[in-house]
Amino acid sequence: MNYSLMDLSAQLPEIVLASGICVLLIVDLFVRDSARDLSYLLAIFLLAGVAWVLIGIGPDSTAHFASGGSYVSDGLARVLKLFAVTAVATVFLYSRPWLRSRKLHLGEYYVLGLFGLLGIMVLASGYSLLVSYIGLEILSLSLYAMVAFDRDSSRSAEAAMKYFVLGAIASGTLLYGMSLVYGITGTLQIGELQTAIAAQADVVGLRVGLGFMVAGIAFKFGAVPFHMWVPDVYEGAPTPVTLYVGTAPKLGALALAVRILSEGSAGLASFWEPMLAALAVLSLILGNVAAIAQTNIRRMLAYSTISHVGFILLGLMAGSPGGIQAALFYTIVYVIMAAGAFGFLVMLGSQGQEVNDLDDLRGLWQRSPWFTLMMVLLMFSMAGVPPLAGFYAKWWVLSALLNAGYLGLAIVGVLTSVIGAFYYLRIIRLMLFDNGGTVSTVGIPLDLKLVLSVNALLLLGIGLFPDRLLDLCAYAAALI
Amino acid sequence: MGTLSILIWLPILGGLLVLAIGRTSAGKPSSDGAGLRADRLLALVVSVLSFLLSLPLWTDFNAATADMQFVERMSWIRAFNVEYYLGVDGFSMPLVMLTTFLTPIVLLAGWDSVRVRTAEYFAAFLILEGLMIGVFAAVDALLFYVFWEAMLIPMFIIIGVWGGERRIYATVKFFLYTFLGSVFMLIALIYLYLKSGSYSILVFHQLPLSQAEQTLIFLAFLAAFAVKVPMWPVHTWLPDAHVEAPTGGSVILAAVLLKMGGYGFIRFSLPIAPDASGHLSALMIFLSLVAVVYIGFVALVQQDMKKLIAYSSIAHMGFVTLGLFIAWPILARTGSTSGVAMGLSGAMLQMISHGFISGALFLCVGVLYDRMHSRKIADYGGVVNTMPRFAALMVFFALANAGLPGTSGFVGEFMVILASFKAGFWYAFLASITLILGAAYTLWLVKRVVFGAVANTAVASLVDISAREMLILVLVAGGVLWLGLWPAPIADVMSASVDHLATQIMQSKIQAGL
Numbered sequence: 001m002n003y004s005l006m007d008l009s010a011q012l013p014e015i016v017l018a019s020g021i022c023v024l025l026i027v028d029l030f031v032r033d034s035a036r037d038l039s040y041l042l043a044i045f046l047l048a049g050v051a052w053v054l055i056g057i058g059p060d061s062t063a064h065f066a067s068g069g070s071y072v073s074d075g076l077a078r079v080l081k082l083f084a085v086t087a088v089a090t091v092f093l094y095s096r097p098w099l100r101s102r103k104l105h106l107g108e109y110y111v112l113g114l115f116g117l118l119g120i121m122v123l124a125s126g127y128s129l130l131v132s133y134i135g136l137e138i139l140s141l142s143l144y145a146m147v148a149f150d151r152d153s154s155r156s157a158e159a160a161m162k163y164f165v166l167g168a169i170a171s172g173t174l175l176y177g178m179s180l181v182y183g184i185t186g187t188l189q190i191g192e193l194q195t196a197i198a199a200q201a202d203v204v205g206l207r208v209g210l211g212f213m214v215a216g217i218a219f220k221f222g223a224v225p226f227h228m229w230v231p232d233v234y235e236g237a238p239t240p241v242t243l244y245v246g247t248a249p250k251l252g253a254l255a256l257a258v259r260i261l262s263e264g265s266a267g268l269a270s271f272w273e274p275m276l277a278a279l280a281v282l283s284l285i286l287g288n289v290a291a292i293a294q295t296n297i298r299r300m301l302a303y304s305t306i307s308h309v310g311f312i313l314l315g316l317m318a319g320s321p322g323g324i325q326a327a328l329f330y331t332i333v334y335v336i337m338a339a340g341a342f343g344f345l346v347m348l349g350s351q352g353q354e355v356n357d358l359d360d361l362r363g364l365w366q367r368s369p370w371f372t373l374m375m376v377l378l379m380f381s382m383a384g385v386p387p388l389a390g391f392y393a394k395w396w397v398l399s400a401l402l403n404a405g406y407l408g409l410a411i412v413g414v415l416t417s418v419i420g421a422f423y424y425l426r427i428i429r430l431m432l433f434d435n436g437g438t439v440s441t442v443g444i445p446l447d448l449k450l451v452l453s454v455n456a457l458l459l460l461g462i463g464l465f466p467d468r469l470l471d472l473c474a475y476a477a478a479l480i
Numbered sequence: 481m482g483t484l485s486i487l488i489w490l491p492i493l494g495g496l497l498v499l500a501i502g503r504t505s506a507g508k509p510s511s512d513g514a515g516l517r518a519d520r521l522l523a524l525v526v527s528v529l530s531f532l533l534s535l536p537l538w539t540d541f542n543a544a545t546a547d548m549q550f551v552e553r554m555s556w557i558r559a560f561n562v563e564y565y566l567g568v569d570g571f572s573m574p575l576v577m578l579t580t581f582l583t584p585i586v587l588l589a590g591w592d593s594v595r596v597r598t599a600e601y602f603a604a605f606l607i608l609e610g611l612m613i614g615v616f617a618a619v620d621a622l623l624f625y626v627f628w629e630a631m632l633i634p635m636f637i638i639i640g641v642w643g644g645e646r647r648i649y650a651t652v653k654f655f656l657y658t659f660l661g662s663v664f665m666l667i668a669l670i671y672l673y674l675k676s677g678s679y680s681i682l683v684f685h686q687l688p689l690s691q692a693e694q695t696l697i698f699l700a701f702l703a704a705f706a707v708k709v710p711m712w713p714v715h716t717w718l719p720d721a722h723v724e725a726p727t728g729g730s731v732i733l734a735a736v737l738l739k740m741g742g743y744g745f746i747r748f749s750l751p752i753a754p755d756a757s758g759h760l761s762a763l764m765i766f767l768s769l770v771a772v773v774y775i776g777f778v779a780l781v782q783q784d785m786k787k788l789i790a791y792s793s794i795a796h797m798g799f800v801t802l803g804l805f806i807a808w809p810i811l812a813r814t815g816s817t818s819g820v821a822m823g824l825s826g827a828m829l830q831m832i833s834h835g836f837i838s839g840a841l842f843l844c845v846g847v848l849y850d851r852m853h854s855r856k857i858a859d860y861g862g863v864v865n866t867m868p869r870f871a872a873l874m875v876f877f878a879l880a881n882a883g884l885p886g887t888s889g890f891v892g893e894f895m896v897i898l899a900s901f902k903a904g905f906w907y908a909f910l911a912s913i914t915l916i917l918g919a920a921y922t923l924w925l926v927k928r929v930v931f932g933a934v935a936n937t938a939v940a941s942l943v944d945i946s947a948r949e950m951l952i953l954v955l956v957a958g959g960v961l962w963l964g965l966w967p968a969p970i971a972d973v974m975s976a977s978v979d980h981l982a983t984q985i986m987q988s989k990i991q992a993g994l
Contacts, residue, residue: 380633385659386626395622399560399670407667414663421659425636425652433640433648470559 010066010073013053013081014121020046021114028107036105040096043110047089047117054082061478069189070128076258079328079476080124080251087248087335088117093451094343095240097350097444104150104238112149113244116142120252129178129188129264132256136174136220139252140167143245147237159236166219166229174216180209190264198267207271213260214275220253221309224282234302239349242298243342246305247335250312254331257316262324269319276317277409283310284416291423297358300423301341304382307420308334311397314409318400325477326396329470333381333393333462340378340455344371347448353439360439364431367440371449372431374456381459383424384417389462389469396470482552484566484617487534487580488610494526495606502599520591523602527584527609534580537573543973546570546980548619548682556623562679565620570977571746571828572616574970578835579616579736581959583609585952586728589843592948593727593850594642601642605728608634612736616743621669621679625662628704628740632658635729635737642726650717650724657717661707665748668700672752685751688989694756701749708741711801712771715794722790723855727846730786734793735839739831742800746828746981750804754985761808764801769910771798776917780924785848785855788925789841792881795914796834796893802911803827803896807985809903820982821975823899828974830892833880833963837889840877840956844870847949848929851942857928861935866942871930873945873953878926880960882919888963 008015024046028039063074092110099105119139126132144167148160182188184205185196200206219226234242261272287307294300312334315327348355355361365372381388394417401410441449462469481489502519542549548567556564568576586605594601611634614627632655639651673679676687689697707714718738722730750757757764772795779791803823810819847870848863849855864871880887883894893915900907934940945953963970 385633386629391626391629395666395670398667399674402667402670403674410667410670414667415660418656418660418663422652422656425655428636429640429648429652432637433651467557467559470557474559 008066010064010071010125013050013057014118014125016053017046017050017114017118017121020049021111021118024107024114025111028111031107033105036100036107037096039107039110040092040105043092043114044089046114047085047092051082051085051089054078054085061475065127067131069191070131071125072127073125075476075478076255076328077124079472080255081121083332083335084117084120084124084248084251087251087339088113088244090339090343090451090455091240091244091247094243094339094346094448097448098238098240098346101350101352102150102238109146109149109240112142112146116146116244117248120248120255123252123259124255126255126259127190129182129190129193129260132259133171133175133178135252136256137171139249140171140220143167143249146241146244147233149241150238153236153238155236156238159233163229163233170216170219170226173212173219177209177212177214177216180205180212184209190259193264194266197265201267201271206268210265210268210272211275214272214279217253217257217260218279220256221250221313222306223279223309223313224286224306227283227286227306230306231299231302234305235296235298239298239342239346239354243339243346246301246338246342250309250331250335250338254312254316254327257313258324258327262316262319273317273319276313277406280310280313280317281409281412283307283313284412288416288419288423291420294423295358296356297345297361297427298356300358301338304420304423305334305338307416308382310416311394311413314406314413315397315400318397318404318406321474321477322403323397323400325470325473326393326400328476329396329473330393332469332473333389333459336455336458336462337378337382337390340374340452340459341382343452343455344375344378347371347444347452348439348441350448351441351443355439358427358430360437361427362430362437363435364437364439366435366437367442371441371452374453375431376428377456377460379424379428381463383421385421387460387463389459389466392463392466392470482566483533483536483550484568484576484613485552487530487537487576488566488614488617490533490610491526491530491583491606491613492610494522495603495610498523498526498599498606499603502603519599520587520602523606524584524587526606527580527587530609531580531584534577537568538577538973541568541573541973543570544976546976549573551619556620560622560673560679561677562622563620564623565680566617566623567619568617570974571743571981574828574832574973575616575736575739575743576613578739578832579609579612582731582735582835582839585839585843585955586731588948588952589731589846590726590728593846597641601638601726601728604634604638605732608638608732612732612740615740619681621672621681621684621748623679624681625666625669629659629662631737635733638729638732639721639725642729643724645724646720647724650720653717654721657707657714661704661714664700665704668697671697681747684748685984687752689753689755691755691759691990694753694989695759698749698753698756698760701744701753705741705744705749706767708744709738709797709801710741710794711767711798712775712794713767715771715775718794719787719790722793722842723784723786727842727849730842730846731839734789734842735835738793738797739835742797742804742827742831745801745804746824751981751984753989755988755990757805757985758808758811761805764805765809765907768798768802768805769907771795772802772914773910773917776914776921779921780917782921783857785845785857785925785929786842787855788857788921789838789845792841792918792921793834793838795918796830796838796881799830799893799896799911799914800827800834802907803830803892803899806896806899806903806907807982809907810899811986813904814902817982817986819899819902820985821978822895822902824978824981825971825974826892826895826899828892828978829888829963829967829971830896832970833888833892833960836956836959836963837877837880837887840953840960841874841881843953843956844874844877847945847953852938857925859936860929860939861932862939863930863942865934866939867944869950870945870953873957874930875926876957877960878922880964882922883915886961886964888960888967890964891967
């Protein structure tokens with residue numbers, strides 16, 4: 001392999017981020033607990049810097065390769081990275097008051113979060129099975145540590161243990177599948193894989209390898225039947241970590257799926273598309289039905305995540321380019337929605353009012369009418385009711401499905417959405433129609449309130465003017 | 481900005497403003513209703529202004545053409561060729577007028593009786609008004625769908641917050657029923673887009689489709705519109721929603737929301753899938769007649785005034801679908817289009833008329849409920865003795881509901897029955913049963929509630945209607961009389977569109993397709 005300076009430009013955002021994290025790690029050592037805000041500010045500053053570098057690349061319509069073709073900076077990578085950086089920054093904004101109130105305001109939270117972001121960015125650009133795997137492990141290891149972050153909580157420890165054991169198995173599965181594919185095709189690079197797989201599509205070993213890889217990807221997404229960790233982790237992790245796990249990593253999982261399946265294994269689409277369809281249908285049905293039975297709001301949102309993943313997988317299986325664009329759009333909108341919903345829980349938790357049961361939200365309108373309205377917007381968006389962004393996400397996936405001729409899957413999609421609407425309505429009902437309860441937003445700092453309001457209103461904004469985000473997703477997937 | 485955009489966005493923005501004012505003038509909801517005058521006054525001003533601004537739609541309307549008028553068109557979602565495309569024709573313009581006319585009345589109806597969260601109440605109705613006008617004015621199918629679904633949000637909240645005891649059950653049922661029906665329509669719309677490359681409804685009208693495609697599309701639309709009308713057997717959400725909704729909610733639900741189902745058939749099902757409509761017209765007529773006859777009997781045995789009127793609504797809306805789908809038996813039997821046009825205009829007139837009459841009846845029940853806090857028929861009797869002015873108006877509306885000639889209730893039903901006669905005696909015979917049944921349940925209701933001796937002390941202490949209540953009831957009564965005595969203007973307005981639709985549904989779209 002030969003290196004050139006061009007490599008640097010393609011990898012500049014990651015280089016900036018990695019160096020910044022190292023600086024942060026060292027600085028944090030010398031910061032006293034009372035001045036921990038310095039680490040926070042440094043992390044936000046670093047994210048702003050990475051975003052600046054990313055935007056500086058501009059809407060370049062060509063793909064730049066680096067590291068001998070194992071690393072790519074194309075539209076998809078740039079868009080995913082930009083949204084991942086924004087999502088992580090939003091998570092940090094939400095989290096600080098919560099962490100302070102729990103005396104958990106440690107620099108490690110930011111360092112691990114940033115390392116996770118680095119993993120997501122490597123995943124977004126990884127154009128070789130090995131690079132993707134490394135990106136995935138950077139992300140996963142950060143996540144395991146973050147879930148166990150509150151070391152005095154036995155629930156967190158249990159969740160982290162489960163997550164780690166299952167995640168390690170999934171990583172092993174993925175790696176095993178990769179090794180089989182490598183053994184047969186003799187290449188790890190996605191571009192070369194594309195031609196090699198198309199040429200040897202009927203080799204059984206290749207299909208076995210691909211099957212293992214799909215299972216690994218499904219685990220990282222949290223698709224049924226590889227979803228067991230999702231409710232436990234969402235419930236057990238400290239709320240800001242749940243917020244983190246529920247948002248940015250989905251962008252990484254999408255990148256992994258697009259790179260390996262849609263790009264690398266396009267020649268075997270007839271093999272993995274039915275698998276994705278099965279995963280999607282199971283996720284949609286189980287996610288939505290199980291969510292109805294939950295009384296814990298985080299478990300409910302976890303199952304709701306599973307159902308949203310089903311929709312994303314449906315978009316992916318509908319194929320390029322419309323399906324991938326739709327999946328990307330859905331993922332971005334989902335990340336915004338999840339950031340709002342979990343951010344809301346973090347926000348309430350920062351005042352010591354940890355919301356666990358759905359009933360805790362009862363009568364919220366009496367004390368916090370504005371935030372009830374914001375939460376109502378979020379829930380209607382998740383339910384897919386226009387004019388909120390969630391509707392357009394579902395609409396685009398359905399369009400892609402019908403375009404590819406999958407009428408049956410489209411019908412499953414809409415029917416499960418109706419089931420899903422039921423439990424989102426239940427939250428709205430509790431907040432808006434019932435009386436009682438004690439949770440309120442009184443005393444919550446202004447910046448937090450502002451972030452949540454912007455977050456929720458963004459969904460309405462996208463809903464009224466969906467053009468910009470749709471165009472961005474079309475640009476991102478144009479090269480695939 | 482054109483007239484239609486103003487009519488859509490003025491109430492929505494006005495509603496948001498009302499919400500903002502309500503917040504600042506009273507930090508928390510007050511129970512006395514005083515001190516909240518600014519928000520409800522603003523709401524009334526906005527709604528009256530909307531009505532005044534909608535008058536040009538009527539005066540400047542060109543009745544000679546079936547084309548869309550007051551058109552506004554600009555790109556909205558370029559990637560999918562979705563447009564912000566508004567316009568009205570002879571079908572939608574009267575429905576827009578109906579909406580703008582009834583909204584101030586609904587706001588006035590809740591003037592004193594809504595005591596909790598008043599700002600939110602008035603804001604919700606204003607936002608709902610804007611969205612409803614959007615549904616009628618949208619010429620782009622996706623825009624239509626966005627308004628159609630968005631409307632569920634304020635309605636869900638109106639029933640859920642200000643409704644009766646079982647309001648949560650009723651509102652969730654309402655939401656899920658409608659949502660379930662609508663998603664199939666979405667799939668049909670996407671399919672039509674993929675086939676035609678546009679979301680314009682007018683392009684859909686021209687699109688050739690095979691018989692199988694048409695049948696599936698028709699059924700998908702049927703799922704959405706039959707729930708909304710509602711047709712038997714997917715009507716069960718309506719009695720619940722009506723009973724639990726606050727008075728204003730019931731009025732809007734009966735007067736405007738149900739019309740969207742009928743409007744949907746006219747705008748989508750008939751012209752987009754004419755062959756399937758013809759193919760399935762027997763089924764549709766059967767369902768309509770079941771609604772007319774069976775639901776009429778169901779209405780007869782109700783103990784709850786609101787429930788009775790709700791069932792009466794279903795029966796009367798059966799006339800609308802009957803008038804629309806009777807076209808094919810007429811064509812099969814006579815081969816002439818004169819009866820077809822009569823059925824279609826009858827259906828349209830029936831929709832407008834039902835908007836006035838059912839709205840008025842719910843207002844009457846609201847007047848009684850505000851005083852007695854009971855909807856049970858058995859709790860009343862002899863209201864005429866204590867509320868003579870009110871009794872006169874209620875009897876008038878009841879007679880209109882029974883289809884008395886000279887009221888609007890007569891015109892639409894009579895036209896549909898006449899059209900049915902052209903299709904065959906038995907159609908007309910079964911449809912005419914409603915005249916007997918309608919008279920039976922409505923007049924029996926009046927007899928038990930209004931007439932007779934004073935039933936109890938609560939009735940004895942009733943106070944007659946105030947000037948405000950008088951005003952809203954008289955306004956609606958004026959509409960009922962106008963439409964009943966002189967329906968020509970409104971029939972003229974829609975005649976070009978009706979003729980156009982009649983030719984559309986007779987043209988097979990299969991031939992051109994293959």
